[in-house]
Amino acid sequence: MLSWLPEHPDLGRALSGARAIADPMDRLRAAVRLAGHDRDVVATGRVDRLAGDGLRGGGPDGIAANGLSPLRIAVLSSHTVDHLIPAIRVAGLNHRMALSIHVGAYGLYRQALLNGDPELADFAPQLVVLALDMAAVLPGLPLGTSQDEVEAAVAAAVEDLRLLWRQIRARYGAQPVQQTLVDPSPSLFGSFDGLVPASPASLCARLNAAIRSAAREDGALLLDVDWQLPPRWGEAERVDPVRWHQAKQLVNPTFAPLYGDLVARVAAALAGRSRKCLVLDLDNTVWGGVVGDDGVEGIRLGQGSAEGEAFLAFQRYAARLAERGVILAVCSKNDDAVARAAFDQHPEMALRHSDIACFVANWTDKATNLREIARRINIGTDSLVFVDDNPAERALVRRELPEVAVPELPDDVSYYAARIAQAGYFEAASLTGDDLSRSRSYAANAQRAAAMETATDMDGYLRSLEMRLTVREIGPIDRPRAAQLINKSNQFNLTTRRRTEQELEALLKDPSALGYGFRLSDRFGDNGLISVILARPDAAWPDDDLLIDTWLMSCRVLGRGVEAAALATLAKAAIRRGAAALIGEYRPSGRNGMVASHYERLGFSPVETPSGAAADARFWRLPLAGADLPTPFIAVELIQ
Amino acid sequence: MTEAELYDAFTEVIRDVFDDDTIVVGPETTAEDVEGWDSQAHVMLIVATEQRFGVRFRASEFESLRNVGEFVALIATKLTSR
Numbered sequence: 001m002l003s004w005l006p007e008h009p010d011l012g013r014a015l016s017g018a019r020a021i022a023d024p025m026d027r028l029r030a031a032v033r034l035a036g037h038d039r040d041v042v043a044t045g046r047v048d049r050l051a052g053d054g055l056r057g058g059g060p061d062g063i064a065a066n067g068l069s070p071l072r073i074a075v076l077s078s079h080t081v082d083h084l085i086p087a088i089r090v091a092g093l094n095h096r097m098a099l100s101i102h103v104g105a106y107g108l109y110r111q112a113l114l115n116g117d118p119e120l121a122d123f124a125p126q127l128v129v130l131a132l133d134m135a136a137v138l139p140g141l142p143l144g145t146s147q148d149e150v151e152a153a154v155a156a157a158v159e160d161l162r163l164l165w166r167q168i169r170a171r172y173g174a175q176p177v178q179q180t181l182v183d184p185s186p187s188l189f190g191s192f193d194g195l196v197p198a199s200p201a202s203l204c205a206r207l208n209a210a211i212r213s214a215a216r217e218d219g220a221l222l223l224d225v226d227w228q229l230p231p232r233w234g235e236a237e238r239v240d241p242v243r244w245h246q247a248k249q250l251v252n253p254t255f256a257p258l259y260g261d262l263v264a265r266v267a268a269a270l271a272g273r274s275r276k277c278l279v280l281d282l283d284n285t286v287w288g289g290v291v292g293d294d295g296v297e298g299i300r301l302g303q304g305s306a307e308g309e310a311f312l313a314f315q316r317y318a319a320r321l322a323e324r325g326v327i328l329a330v331c332s333k334n335d336d337a338v339a340r341a342a343f344d345q346h347p348e349m350a351l352r353h354s355d356i357a358c359f360v361a362n363w364t365d366k367a368t369n370l371r372e373i374a375r376r377i378n379i380g381t382d383s384l385v386f387v388d389d390n391p392a393e394r395a396l397v398r399r400e401l402p403e404v405a406v407p408e409l410p411d412d413v414s415y416y417a418a419r420i421a422q423a424g425y426f427e428a429a430s431l432t433g434d435d436l437s438r439s440r441s442y443a444a445n446a447q448r449a450a451a452m453e454t455a456t457d458m459d460g461y462l463r464s465l466e467m468r469l470t471v472r473e474i475g476p477i478d479r480p481r482a483a484q485l486i487n488k489s490n491q492f493n494l495t496t497r498r499r500t501e502q503e504l505e506a507l508l509k510d511p512s513a514l515g516y517g518f519r520l521s522d523r524f525g526d527n528g529l530i531s532v533i534l535a536r537p538d539a540a541w542p543d544d545d546l547l548i549d550t551w552l553m554s555c556r557v558l559g560r561g562v563e564a565a566a567l568a569t570l571a572k573a574a575i576r577r578g579a580a581a582l583i584g585e586y587r588p589s590g591r592n593g594m595v596a597s598h599y600e601r602l603g604f605s606p607v608e609t610p611s612g613a614a615a616d617a618r619f620w621r622l623p624l625a626g627a628d629l630p631t632p633f634i635a636v637e638l639i640q
Numbered sequence: 641m642t643e644a645e646l647y648d649a650f651t652e653v654i655r656d657v658f659d660d661d662t663i664v665v666g667p668e669t670t671a672e673d674v675e676g677w678d679s680q681a682h683v684m685l686i687v688a689t690e691q692r693f694g695v696r697f698r699a700s701e702f703e704s705l706r707n708v709g710e711f712v713a714l715i716a717t718k719l720t721s722r
Contacts, residue, residue: 015659042657245699
């Protein structure tokens with residue numbers, strides 16, 4: 001029934017084992033763990049008993065020590081609800097709530113609210129659930145009742161409910177939560193039901209509509225069993241007539257785990273314990289296939305196939321969640337640039353970079369990445385929902401971060417959105433303009449926070465960028481862009497030697513020459529090819545020295561230590577070639593003054609200008625033996 | 641399912657519902673013999689039994705049950721008539 005929760009391999013045995021634990025708080029801890037598994041009404045009752053002593057006797061400190069928020073709920077009803085109460089408490093545990101529940105005397109809700117109930121006052125509920133059946137709200141009307149008369153009767157019935165809501169506030173200072181109505185009576189007219197104003201089906205629908213709009217006006221919350229509790233689950237019906245006649249149980253006991261969760265969600269929303277952030281895996285979660293293997297054009301997304309449509313629909317659902325204020329994040333095992341390329345280049349992506357407040361694609365384990373995502377967005381890991389098609393990743397995160405919600409997913413992505421909706425992670429107690437613009441502000445905040453760190457802590461800022469420098473020998477792929485940079489770069493360009501693509505190719509054919517292209521990516525994106533270095537032996541210098549013929553870099557990545565990382569890479573390559581030193585050259589062009597002391601900054605020593613060199617050129621030398629070239633904050637990957 | 645197997649399975653259901661692995665029942669066991677077996681627990685026991693054995697009891701059936709022996713016999717009848 002709780003299909004988003006993982007199945008326990010042997011819940012019965014685990015429950016029996018946990019019952020033997022001596023300390024009530026340890027039993028409570030075990031109950032919290034077991035509450036996070038799919039469970040039927042009987043097992044749910046056992047979890048409740050397991051938690052009971054700890055919940056009742058733990059006191060505020062014990063409750064808080066288990067990460068639970070306390071909340072007092074009174075359930076006032078016109079029908080039997082006792083069979084649902086354990087399930088509410090257990091669902092509470094799974095929503096990190098310690099719920100105390102008071103059940104009003106059967107059928108005496110009106111007296112309790114209008115005349116007062118000392119016991120209820122003593123309990124001091126923070127939330128009062130008003131669970132009524134059709135007959136209690138509006139006894140049936142003759143089938144001939146006109147539309148206008150039905151409207152008048154509905155208005156009167158709802159006015160009565162509003163009076164009760166006011167009493168809940170005035171007398172007990174509690175938040176009213178109105179359960180919507182479910183009509184157990186069978187259809188009278190079939191499809192014609194809706195055309196008869198006083199048919200039971202019409203009346204129930206009309207009442208629920210009126211209840212919803214009154215609640216909206218009055219600030220009451222809804223426990224919308226009409227919409228949220230499915231009418232059927234397998235063989236079982238939401239309202240089982242046998243149980244109704246036997247025990248006046250309106251809600252079928254087999255539905256108790258789900259009903260309990262619906263109540264706990266509302267409680268969690270009120271207590272600010274709803275989830276805040278949806279963290280999405282990418283490959284086979286928001287598109288079909290593996291972008292790293294299949295390429296951007298090879299992933300399955302969008303029109304043309306049922307699977308592609310289903311992934312697109314799931315993306316759209318996530319985008320709608322973002323619209324209502326749920327923060328989106330990405331946690332994917334991928335090369336960052338590859339993952340981002342799909343967002344930037346795939347024409348059918350419904351999710352945009354701008355929807356994602358925090359984008360993490362790397363090869364670190366996902367538990368570590370989820371901690372990092374929570375840290376960057378500045379929320380707790382217990383606010384995260386992590387969606388991943390891979391059961392192994394789900395299991396790892398559940399083990400490492402039990403406070404993260406990790407829904408079980410069906411095999412077919414077509415059901416992903418419904419599954420996440422069923423889990424009720426993002427239940428709300430209000431909807432504000434802030435919610436509607438939250439995602440954008442979180443994304444901006446993350447960047448603002450990074451900018452703030454710049455002012456106070458440069459190292460922290462650079463570390464937070466998570467830069468990765470990918471270095472490749474300039475080959476056919478990078479050559480056009482490298483040539484473009486060689487011919488365009490002015491400011492960060494040590495020698496301003498212009499070369500055509502063909503000249504560049506010819507130079508690099510010489511096996512004694514080195515030519516590297518550098519790509520920098522960071523958590524804000526891939527900066528592409530940002531630097532080019534060409535080095536070669538030169539007749540003016542000893543044979544085992546390498547002259548840095550060309551060194552240029554895009555100014556976009558200035559001040560990030562990319563130069564030092566590039567030098568370290570070059571030095572390694574030069575050492576492999578048997579070079580003893582690097583020779584740096586600076587040729588002023590009138591526009592490259594910013595790099596006049598480039599080599600000094602990197603630890604090179606000035607040397608005399610050799611004869612035959614340009615008069616205004618200056619030279620430096622860096623012996624490679626024992627050179628210490630740290631590259632803090634940048635992970636360098638050299639691809640041969 | 642033999643009668644012994646039926647009793648074993650039903651005992652398991654009762655132990656789960658009352659959350660007590662020490663409960664032992666026989667044909668003569670009644671609600672008075674088991675702590676907590678009140679009318680609400682009785683409904684839960686019916687529900688759990690229906691789930692465990694995949695059977696459905698009529699409203700008239702479970703009201704007349706006087707002891708575990710009759711309960712198990714009813715389950716057996718349901719299972720054979722399925």
